[in-house]
Amino acid sequence: MAMTETFYDVIRRQGISRRSFTKFCSLTAASLGLGPAFGPRIAEAMETKPRIPVLWLHGLECTCCSESFIRSAHPLVKDVVLSMISLDYDDTLMAAAGTQAEAIFDEIRQTYRGRYIVAVEGNPPLDEDGMFCIIGGRPFVERLREVAADSMAVISWGSCASWGCVQAAKPNPTHAVPVHEVVSGKPIIKVPGCPPIAEVMTGVITYLLTFDRLPELDRQGRPKMFYSQRIHDKCYRRPHFDAGQFVEAWDDEQARKGYCLYKMGCKGPTTYNACSTVRWNDGVSFPIQSGHGCIGCSEEGFWDQGSFYDRLTTISPFGVEANADQIGGTAAGVIGAGIAVHAALSAVKRARDKAVTPPPADPKPHP
Amino acid sequence: MTMTPPIATPAESFELEPIADLSDADTLRANRQTAIYVYEAPVRLWHWINAAAIMVLVVTGFLIARPLPSMPGEAAFTFLMGDIRFAHFTAGYILAVGLIGRLYWACVGNHHARQMLYIPFWRRQYWRDVGNQAAWYLFMVKYPRKYVGHNPLSQLAMFGMFFLGALFMICTGFALYSQGEGAASWQAKLFGWVLDLAGNSQNLHTAHHFGLWLMVVFVMLHVYAAIREDIMSRQSIVSTMISGWRMFKDHGQ
Structure with missing residues (x-):
């Protein structure tokens, strides 16, 4: 040697x-x-x-x-x-x-x-x-x-x-x-x-x-x-993202036009790598250029983030798989319904209080 | 800051200037009702600017996570996502700068300006009041207690949901923003640790998105409670954040 x-x-x-x-x-x-x-x-x-x-x-x-x-x-x-x-x-x-x-x-x-x-x-x-x-x-x-x-x-x-x-x-x-x-x-x-x-x-x-x-x-x-930069920062489809032009379904008209894959769950915005600049196979292409979103393979724990096609991490707090939108939306819905019921009950209470007793002049509800 | 109230108490003002349509019953009641100056002008100004900023942040934040249907035409002539993101970042800066200003006012303003920033965790009376206020919301007591500042449940929500929530959104928000600004930016230097803590950028996005829902839930509860209590409690609520005066509807304890 x-x-x-x-x-x-x-x-x-x-x-x-x-x-x-x-x-x-x-x-x-x-x-x-x-x-x-x-x-x-x-x-x-x-x-x-x-x-x-x-x-x-x-x-x-x-x-x-x-x-x-x-x-x-x-x-x-x-x-x-x-x-x-x-x-x-x-x-x-x-x-x-x-x-x-x-x-x-x-x-x-x-x-x-x-x-x-x-x-x-x-x-x-x-x-x-x-x-x-x-x-x-x-x-x-x-x-x-x-x-x-x-x-x-x-x-x-x-x-x-x-x-x-x-x-x-x-x-x-x-x-x-x-x-x-x-x-x-x-x-x-x-x-x-x-x-x-x-x-x-x-x-x-x-x-x-x-x-x-x-x-x-x-x-x-x-x-x-x-x-130092995300795929998204240097993606050649970025102008379509900024313009609000997205692929809405695989093989739709926008997909053929090469629009941004953000709505298809592209993880370019959360992935640090050089794919969009260096590309693959001697600079021939990279996943987004081939029409498929980034799956974020260079990010920590990328297998445990839920679907490759979802930009919100799947969270399973009670064994039921859900993401932030489902959990947050459910919470807001339940609280909204709770507020509606509570408001109705409050209105009833007020109406009843008025009917039974005059408005409190000098109430002494607690010592 | 010391402020000369425009009138000492409403009761005094009646002596100076009789109310034209005052009946005897009204006079009796008006003389018993009192008002205290609670929210100073900077606090009120901050509250409404903040409310507007949060509205913009929630709407644009949701549109960033779930964009509108695809725009027609050439990319060169459209900048919809760019504009939405710009609005989000601008409102985010207003929220952050506003909170810094609000913290400053907590130092120099009256003691009500500090109430949002803590809960008197070790005070037994505080938790008893929380219980009483909860009982009021559960229709278990006939009348609520009177409070000059926030009621104890409200203080809990203000501190736990709004103040900590806003801090969380500012930290995660600026950490996300720093990803575009680059590792050498001041945002990355100040908030880069949040990304480390989250593990990866997707978790950070998810956490920030949870925060959006937390804020939505907070706004729902806050607006509902403010309107309900304005009607049902024994003091003014909504107008207090406009005029600064807390008006009491009765003289009782």
């Missing part, structure tokens, strides 16, 4: 031209929202810096993050990035298996103590001492804690590692928890999404390598450059 190779060495060794390399650098600079001057800086970093080893762990997950990552449609991104991050361990992708794979794992941990990145896809279950997820003969949660303790930083890929996702949805039978609940004392970058966008994943890694520091994170620990 050529541990001291730079990224550029690897890139050239794999037969990628200088021209493709510089194109990648400027594209990356643009996707990170940096000025044109940063293209050469990224190039310089990749030419001079030794590759940072990345240990890519898989816990309870569906591998959709890896699927997204490797399907990064731009050939350059796919080829370069897999080499660029020096992906030394990834039990799903690596050629080595069994003892050999575990040997690499331990070697990186010891050789690069404090200088490698742990990328976690999926999350650890805690019930039964973590027995619901065994990797290499040991509970995943133990491995994760150990390897994270010697790392430089931890990347939580996807909604599983960031928030818990489907395996942590109610009733969460294995007590699966997001990475930040078992790893402490290390910087954790959350890259939520089910899966995250490929270019977002590579963008985060490129930033780490280029600037030798964590990208700026928001309050929830997500990189601001990709998660």
